[in-house]
Amino acid sequence: MTDSPYTDLDRPPLSQSALNRALLRPGGLWTRITVVDSTGSTNADLARAAREGAPEGSVLVAEVQTAGKGRLGRSWTAPPRSALTFSFLLRPRVPVARHGWLPLLAGLGVVSGVRRVGEVEARLKWPNDVLIGERKLAGVLAERVDDAVIVGIGLNVGLRAEELPVATATSLAVAGAASTDREPLLKAVLRAIEAGYREWTAAGGDADACGLRPAYLAASATVGGRVRVELPGEQTLLGRATGVDESGRLLVEPDDPDEGGERAVSAGDVVHVRPRL
Incomplete structure (x- = not known):
């Protein structure tokens, strides 16, 4: 594990047994929670487990990741026990076209947990960031x-x-959260994700029928504002984010009328464009 100047009193380890006692229940989503001191990537580890038949609801938490990756292959690192770095395995029985809602649903679960435990106003940047103000608190990768x-x-x-x-990042500690205790925070996030996932799958992935789309829009820091979207193929779309469609794609009304009407974006790097003063 990477050396750290902080002790267990400053940054206590997570308790695997306590998490399992609190979150595993008959008929519940979560089936196994494993906490490891260190790994390269929890996503990569669970991907291997998925190919070997691991059950839905498997959760892997690492006290430190040495080769974590975000979107577009960006690296993601943090000192040991200073963050929550975890992955979970789902086998959703809904149309694949609606799977785009999963990172949005997970982000909404993070917002719920952060607001409940940390008592700070977190919001969502499409498709996978959780923000406090305009600074990144968390990222989601599906x-x-x-x-x-x-x-x-x-x-x-x-x-x-x-x-x-990076200068554009933040943490609950920096934001002055009411609590930076990782264990109740992880419990709150996983409970919120479970509730949202149960409702979403029961509705066949229909984000309107289960209330996911209106809940997401209410927490969105992107929809309603001007954005610059860096699209695949080195293309750029500048306009106003108007909503999220039934597949979880971002809807953008281009500034340039020659680009046609509203466009649905399924992948891209979004920058919030502040109005000029």
């Missing part, structure tokens, strides 16, 4: 593996300002 989906989350909890990887 990957399809055969008939399974692995969802990974990295949430900055106890990082000090000098430990933040």
